[in-house]
Amino acid sequence: MKIVLQCPDCHRGWFVGKEKAGRTTKCPYCDELVYVWPSVPRRSGWSVLLFAIGIFSLIVGLLVCLFDPVVGFLGLVVGFQSLVGSFLIDVFTDIRWFLKQLVDQNTKPKEESKDE
Numbered sequence: 001m002k003i004v005l006q007c008p009d010c011h012r013g014w015f016v017g018k019e020k021a022g023r024t025t026k027c028p029y030c031d032e033l034v035y036v037w038p039s040v041p042r043r044s045g046w047s048v049l050l051f052a053i054g055i056f057s058l059i060v061g062l063l064v065c066l067f068d069p070v071v072g073f074l075g076l077v078v079g080f081q082s083l084v085g086s087f088l089i090d091v092f093t094d095i096r097w098f099l100k101q102l103v104d105q106n107t108k109p110k111e112e113s114k115d116e
């Protein structure tokens, strides 16, 4: 898999290997140094973890409610907050992913590598 780059100086595009992510590379046209952004994941691991904690807390909270409404209510609050947190992380991850897609679409590479 290749990463598409666009030079901020001469605005020409080219491909680099994935191993260059997180480092700087030189523009092949004008020798400008360009930072290679690591590819953005579609879903964050933190969001999945928080979602699992949220569901778990909601179920446990509901069960505890049968015996102790106060403690059970706290469990429900924790579960609800975790779900909201998970949702927010998802939204921000989506925004980052969407912006990355926009950047990729607006970058028109002049040269394509043969080995894709």
Ligand SMILES: [Zn+2]
Residues within 6 Å of the ligand: 007, 008, 009, 010, 011, 012, 027, 028, 029, 030, 031, 032
């Ligand atoms: Zn350049």
